Amino acid sequence: MFVFNNVKFTASDMSGRDGYRSMWESMYGQCDAIVFVVDSTDQMRFAVVKDELDMMLRHPDVADRPDLPILFVANKTAAPDACGASALAGALKLHEHMEQDRPWRLASTDAVAVSGQPADDGLNDAMEWLAELVKFTRQR
Numbered sequence: 671m672f673v674f675n676n677v678k679f680t681a682s683d684m685s686g687r688d689g690y691r692s693m694w695e696s697m698y699g700q701c702d703a704i705v706f707v708v709d710s711t712d713q714m715r716f717a718v719v720k721d722e723l724d725m726m727l728r729h730p731d732v733a734d735r736p737d738l739p740i741l742f743v744a745n746k747t748a749a750p751d752a753c754g755a756s757a758l759a760g761a762l763k764l765h766e767h768m769e770q771d772r773p774w775r776l777a778s779t780d781a782v783a784v785s786g787q788p789a790d791d792g793l794n795d796a797m798e799w800l801a802e803l804v805k806f807t808r809q810r
Protein backbone atom coordinates (compact mmCIF):
# COMPACT_ATOMS: atom_id res chain seq x y z
CA MET A 671 0.00 0.00 0.00
CA PHE A 672 1.24 3.52 -0.70
CA VAL A 673 -0.24 7.00 -0.87
CA PHE A 674 0.51 9.27 -3.83
CA ASN A 675 -1.02 12.77 -4.07
CA ASN A 676 -3.53 11.83 -1.34
CA VAL A 677 -4.69 8.80 -3.29
CA LYS A 678 -4.31 5.46 -1.53
CA PHE A 679 -3.04 2.71 -3.82
CA THR A 680 -3.08 -0.97 -2.97
CA ALA A 681 -0.76 -2.51 -5.52
CA SER A 682 -0.57 -6.18 -6.46
CA ASP A 683 2.68 -7.15 -8.17
CA MET A 684 1.64 -9.80 -10.67
CA SER A 685 4.58 -11.80 -11.95
CA GLY A 686 5.36 -11.61 -15.65
CA ARG A 687 6.85 -15.09 -15.66
CA ASP A 688 5.39 -17.67 -17.97
CA GLY A 689 3.04 -19.82 -15.90
CA TYR A 690 2.04 -16.94 -13.62
CA ARG A 691 0.57 -14.67 -16.27
CA SER A 692 -2.77 -16.51 -16.22
CA MET A 693 -3.23 -15.06 -12.72
CA TRP A 694 -3.39 -11.48 -14.04
CA GLU A 695 -6.99 -11.81 -15.12
CA SER A 696 -8.14 -12.53 -11.55
CA MET A 697 -7.37 -8.86 -10.80
CA TYR A 698 -8.87 -7.15 -13.86
CA GLY A 699 -12.39 -6.94 -12.45
CA GLN A 700 -11.34 -5.47 -9.11
CA CYS A 701 -8.66 -2.91 -9.95
CA ASP A 702 -8.94 0.82 -10.59
CA ALA A 703 -5.92 0.92 -12.91
CA ILE A 704 -3.35 -1.29 -14.58
CA VAL A 705 0.37 -0.52 -14.52
CA PHE A 706 1.99 -2.60 -17.27
CA VAL A 707 5.74 -2.73 -16.71
CA VAL A 708 7.99 -3.82 -19.57
CA ASP A 709 11.71 -4.61 -19.35
CA SER A 710 13.05 -2.34 -22.07
CA THR A 711 16.26 -4.38 -22.38
CA ASP A 712 14.42 -7.58 -23.27
CA GLN A 713 13.60 -6.81 -26.88
CA MET A 714 13.61 -10.51 -27.80
CA ARG A 715 10.39 -10.88 -25.81
CA PHE A 716 8.51 -7.81 -27.06
CA ALA A 717 6.43 -10.07 -29.35
CA VAL A 718 5.38 -12.11 -26.31
CA VAL A 719 4.60 -8.89 -24.42
CA LYS A 720 2.43 -7.74 -27.31
CA ASP A 721 0.52 -11.04 -27.36
CA GLU A 722 -0.08 -10.79 -23.61
CA LEU A 723 -1.22 -7.19 -23.96
CA ASP A 724 -3.63 -8.11 -26.76
CA MET A 725 -5.06 -10.89 -24.60
CA MET A 726 -5.45 -8.50 -21.69
CA LEU A 727 -7.27 -5.91 -23.82
CA ARG A 728 -9.61 -8.60 -25.18
CA HIS A 729 -10.50 -9.92 -21.71
CA PRO A 730 -14.13 -8.96 -20.91
CA ASP A 731 -13.18 -7.44 -17.53
CA VAL A 732 -10.90 -5.01 -19.41
CA ALA A 733 -12.70 -4.68 -22.74
CA ASP A 734 -15.99 -3.85 -21.00
CA ARG A 735 -14.30 -1.12 -18.92
CA PRO A 736 -12.99 1.37 -21.48
CA ASP A 737 -12.40 3.90 -18.69
CA LEU A 738 -9.93 1.61 -16.88
CA PRO A 739 -6.61 3.46 -17.25
CA ILE A 740 -3.43 1.70 -18.30
CA LEU A 741 -0.03 3.13 -17.46
CA PHE A 742 2.74 1.48 -19.49
CA VAL A 743 6.15 1.72 -17.87
CA ALA A 744 9.34 1.02 -19.82
CA ASN A 745 11.72 -0.12 -17.07
CA LYS A 746 15.53 -0.44 -16.93
CA THR A 747 15.93 2.48 -19.32
CA ALA A 748 19.36 3.41 -17.89
CA ALA A 749 20.78 0.06 -19.01
CA PRO A 750 23.11 0.26 -22.05
CA ASP A 751 21.03 -2.24 -24.02
CA ALA A 752 17.67 -0.55 -23.30
CA CYS A 753 15.55 0.58 -26.21
CA GLY A 754 13.81 3.95 -26.10
CA ALA A 755 10.19 4.44 -25.09
CA SER A 756 9.16 5.18 -28.68
CA ALA A 757 10.72 1.91 -29.88
CA LEU A 758 8.74 0.10 -27.20
CA ALA A 759 5.54 1.90 -28.20
CA GLY A 760 6.22 0.84 -31.78
CA ALA A 761 6.90 -2.80 -30.88
CA LEU A 762 3.68 -3.00 -28.87
CA LYS A 763 1.83 -0.94 -31.50
CA LEU A 764 0.38 1.15 -28.70
CA HIS A 765 -0.72 4.04 -30.90
CA GLU A 766 -2.50 1.72 -33.32
CA HIS A 767 -4.00 -0.77 -30.89
CA MET A 768 -5.02 1.14 -27.80
CA GLU A 769 -8.69 2.02 -27.94
CA GLN A 770 -9.41 5.68 -28.64
CA ASP A 771 -11.43 6.21 -25.49
CA ARG A 772 -9.20 4.37 -23.00
CA PRO A 773 -6.91 6.62 -20.94
CA TRP A 774 -3.35 5.35 -21.35
CA ARG A 775 0.13 6.71 -21.10
CA LEU A 776 3.70 5.50 -21.53
CA ALA A 777 6.42 6.48 -19.05
CA SER A 778 10.01 5.38 -18.90
CA THR A 779 12.02 4.82 -15.76
CA ASP A 780 14.80 2.85 -14.15
CA ALA A 781 13.96 1.31 -10.80
CA VAL A 782 17.62 1.06 -9.78
CA ALA A 783 19.11 4.31 -8.55
CA VAL A 784 22.28 5.34 -10.37
CA SER A 785 25.04 6.51 -7.98
CA GLY A 786 22.51 6.73 -5.18
CA GLN A 787 20.37 9.22 -7.14
CA PRO A 788 16.73 8.42 -7.82
CA ALA A 789 15.97 8.26 -11.54
CA ASP A 790 14.93 11.61 -12.98
CA ASP A 791 12.28 10.39 -15.33
CA GLY A 792 8.64 10.53 -16.36
CA LEU A 793 7.28 8.26 -13.67
CA ASN A 794 6.34 11.05 -11.27
CA ASP A 795 4.30 12.88 -13.93
CA ALA A 796 2.69 9.62 -14.99
CA MET A 797 1.75 8.80 -11.39
CA GLU A 798 0.19 12.26 -11.02
CA TRP A 799 -1.86 11.53 -14.13
CA LEU A 800 -2.88 8.10 -12.78
CA ALA A 801 -3.76 9.41 -9.31
CA GLU A 802 -6.09 12.04 -10.82
CA LEU A 803 -7.85 9.42 -12.94
CA VAL A 804 -8.23 6.99 -10.04
CA LYS A 805 -9.54 9.77 -7.78
CA PHE A 806 -12.09 10.70 -10.43
CA THR A 807 -13.19 7.06 -10.93
CA ARG A 808 -13.64 6.49 -7.19
CA GLN A 809 -15.71 9.67 -6.82
CA ARG A 810 -18.28 8.47 -9.35
Ligand SMILES: Nc1nc2c(ncn2[C@@H]2O[C@H](COP(=O)(O)OP(=O)(O)OP(=O)(O)O)[C@@H](O)[C@H]2O)c(=O)[nH]1
Pocket residue numbers: 684685686687745746747749779780781782
Ligand atom coordinates in the same frame (compact mmCIF):
# COMPACT_ATOMS: atom_id res chain seq x y z
N1 LIG B 1 19.24 -1.97 -13.93
C1 LIG B 1 18.00 -2.25 -13.56
N2 LIG B 1 17.72 -3.46 -13.05
C2 LIG B 1 16.44 -3.71 -12.67
C3 LIG B 1 15.41 -2.75 -12.83
N3 LIG B 1 14.25 -3.30 -12.40
C4 LIG B 1 14.55 -4.55 -12.00
N4 LIG B 1 15.87 -4.80 -12.16
C5 LIG B 1 16.57 -6.05 -11.85
O1 LIG B 1 15.97 -7.09 -12.63
C6 LIG B 1 15.91 -8.31 -11.87
C7 LIG B 1 14.47 -8.80 -11.84
O2 LIG B 1 13.71 -7.88 -11.07
P1 LIG B 1 12.30 -8.26 -10.51
O3 LIG B 1 11.77 -7.09 -9.81
O4 LIG B 1 12.37 -9.56 -9.78
O5 LIG B 1 11.53 -8.50 -11.86
P2 LIG B 1 10.01 -8.83 -12.06
O6 LIG B 1 9.70 -8.52 -13.47
O7 LIG B 1 9.17 -8.18 -11.01
O8 LIG B 1 9.95 -10.38 -11.87
P3 LIG B 1 8.64 -11.24 -11.81
O9 LIG B 1 7.81 -10.68 -10.70
O10 LIG B 1 9.08 -12.62 -11.56
O11 LIG B 1 7.96 -11.08 -13.15
C8 LIG B 1 16.47 -7.99 -10.49
O12 LIG B 1 17.83 -8.39 -10.48
C9 LIG B 1 16.36 -6.46 -10.40
O13 LIG B 1 17.36 -5.91 -9.60
C10 LIG B 1 15.77 -1.47 -13.37
O14 LIG B 1 14.95 -0.57 -13.57
N5 LIG B 1 17.07 -1.29 -13.72
